[in-house]
Amino acid sequence: MTDQREMTVEPMRRRHLGAVREIDTKVYPRPWSLALYLQELNRPETRIYSIVRDEKVIVGYGGLMVVGTDGHVTSVATDPEYAGRGVATRALLSICRGAALKDCTALTLEVRSSNAGAQRLYARFGFAEAGVRKNYYTDVGEDAVIMWAHRTDEAEFLGDLREIEAALSGPTRWLDQ
Numbered sequence: 001m002t003d004q005r006e007m008t009v010e011p012m013r014r015r016h017l018g019a020v021r022e023i024d025t026k027v028y029p030r031p032w033s034l035a036l037y038l039q040e041l042n043r044p045e046t047r048i049y050s051i052v053r054d055e056k057v058i059v060g061y062g063g064l065m066v067v068g069t070d071g072h073v074t075s076v077a078t079d080p081e082y083a084g085r086g087v088a089t090r091a092l093l094s095i096c097r098g099a100a101l102k103d104c105t106a107l108t109l110e111v112r113s114s115n116a117g118a119q120r121l122y123a124r125f126g127f128a129e130a131g132v133r134k135n136y137y138t139d140v141g142e143d144a145v146i147m148w149a150h151r152t153d154e155a156e157f158l159g160d161l162r163e164i165e166a167a168l169s170g171p172t173r174w175l176d177q
């Protein structure tokens with residue numbers, strides 16, 4: 001079964017940006033520019049960007065910005081053809097663990113209020129709703145739900161990540177650290 005295929009997780013590099021931006025055009029109304037990605041990748045001390053591959057095909061990615069001891073999830077996206085196969089879960093596992101290695105003690109993100117699927121994914125990782133930013137997405141006047149996960153550097157959270165990984169139906173090769 002395709003779900004049993006091994007996926008590889010590794011740091012995002014410039015050579016990945018063509019495929020990453022192709023995914024963005026499929027899932028985001030306003031994809032990031034190449035310049036913005038290059039800026040992010042040029043700040044490795046405060047950024048973590050990981051891609052997920054099925055063999056050579058890039059099928060998703062996640063990103064995080066470190067601000068003090070907070071990690072701010074900037075983006076998580078999966079090629080719609082690979083939805084529901086644990087791609088975003090692997091990307092989030094990678095950036096959550098990377099954040100702990102950069103001494104983040106909490107993680108936060110904004111997600112569209114209509115995006116129930118993403119909110120479920122984040123809730124599984126221990127993110128809880130902490131408020132709403134009205135009209136945050138000015139393109140359609142949609143609210144953002146603000147979510148936080150706390151104590152993300154502690155053994156309990158890191159143990160939960162191991163359980164999430166164990167529940168994935170296929171194996172993962174981690175080249176992200």
Ligand SMILES: CC(C)(COP(=O)(O)OP(=O)(O)OC[C@H]1O[C@@H](n2cnc3c(N)ncnc32)[C@H](O)[C@@H]1OP(=O)(O)O)[C@@H](O)C(=O)NCCC(=O)NCCS
Binds near residue numbers: 074077084087115
């Ligand atoms: C939200 C998004 C990132 C989820 O990506 P995904 O790769 O499909 O997510 P996963 O497969 O890891 O998990 C999604 C679901 O699949 C299930 N799943 C995970 N691994 C699975 C597997 N191997 N087989 C079957 N189902 C699986 C999960 O339980 C989860 O179920 P749930 O919806 O009931 O929580 C994706 O839909 C997307 O790119 N959306 C557009 C961009 C976006 O909204 N990003 C988030 C806001 S920044």
